[in-house]
Amino acid sequence: MNRLMAIGEMARAYGISVRSLRHIEACGLITPSRSEAGRRYYGHKDVTRLGRILLLRRAGFTLRQIAAMTASLPPDPLALLDAQIALLEAQQARLATTLGEVRSARRLAGKGHDLDLDSLCHLIREGQSFMERKVMQPVLDRYFTPEDQQRWKEAGDMLFPPDAQTDYAARWRDLIARVEAALARGVSPDEAEGQNLCREWLQLLEVLEKIMGSETVAKTGRMYAEMEHWQTPERRAPFSPAVRDFIAAAARAGRDGQGGAER
Template sequence: MQMKVKEVAELVGISVRTLHHYDDIGLLKPDTTESGYRIYSQKDLESLQQILFFKQLGFPLKKIKAIINSPSFDREEAFQIQRKMLLEERARLDHMIATIDKTIQHMKGAIYMSDLEKFEGFDFSKNPYEQEARERWGDEAVDESNNKINKMSNDEQKALGEEFDQIYRDLAAIRHQAPDSDEAQAGIKVWYDYLNKIGNYSLEAFKGLGQMYVDDERFTKNIDKYGDGLAEFMRDAMAVYADRNNFD
């Protein structure tokens, strides 16, 4: 049975624009009629299911394309790997839900909860964007960042996390200003300095990172939690900062 692009979009719950994008980048290319309409086969739907599992697990589209187009790609093996990863994610989420439940009971005075128990389930040792960073800017920069963080004490890492959160809140408060304004540039400099405390970001890498905030919907979703439009504001402000300070 063949389906048109709108029918597939409605069946899966994604936009027609997303399917067009997958076609444009060669990730999922259906057949087309003489009139130019995209027609999806059962095999295309199977491929789309696999793509969306990878995407749900945080794989970038470029990586997904490389995986499914590999001559050694095996669908069943991929499903087994995806299942294992989803089970691990479920276990992590269950742990965090349990921590929330205990926290609520602690707030009501029903149980006592130690400070250590309040942070059970959080795992900052895995960075879902690390592989993408390695591909874009090389192993050395990422390894340097990881080494710096790993050498910090728990208190130092906690302080670093609080500083991260505050920077985003401060930037969200000024996101409606022009990206090239003095206040916006002062705020984005704080972000640049913060990143270089834990890594070694060139101005070019800093500008590229800002672009990824908008190109990668995972980044956009997380950043815009602090304020709608923050990701775009940061991208523009980071680009201005990089261009103004690049004296090469």
């Protein structure tokens, strides 16, 4: 007998949020059956189809592209499992390569050999990049739909490439450092310096909004507003809660000031 899964059970089985699962359904990629009360239930075909969809998402395809690719393809559990094996083996091979490089460098350093600075930076960056993707994925799934995550990936590849520092990334790092310095000096958010820092912050956010849309940027704001709930020693935001609160207070002070001037 084909057992049916409720929406929460289906989401937990695949390690995604219920919101993401509903978004996939809204895009027409999966159509669960409904009870008389309107509850969603998923059967064997839904399970295999969702597995294929998520596999293609991890490979970098958008939901629109996946819809076109899977429109005429019947669920094939064997093909899905083979593709999953191939993807995991590729990830395993990449991790093994990176781990081998780091171990080799460790042996050389242990023997007193100086490492080339560029090579050392490359190894550290590769290891950090691999770990950061793994530890942040549950957070991303909580706040963003698969489509949102694809937009973030495209924006990140352009604005925050792992092997370089763009002018945009440098401006963010410099601004965060200056906000931290202002906090250390006791600058108030409603002072001129605090207002100037806030304006710079909002200008940088405008760049993201043009690329990803205001809705995705708003979700990003909610994620950072709740950073205390998901941060761990391994999973860190690019700025502290104190920096976030300072900018939020400066933005409120700026709006209040404008309102007072108009009255």
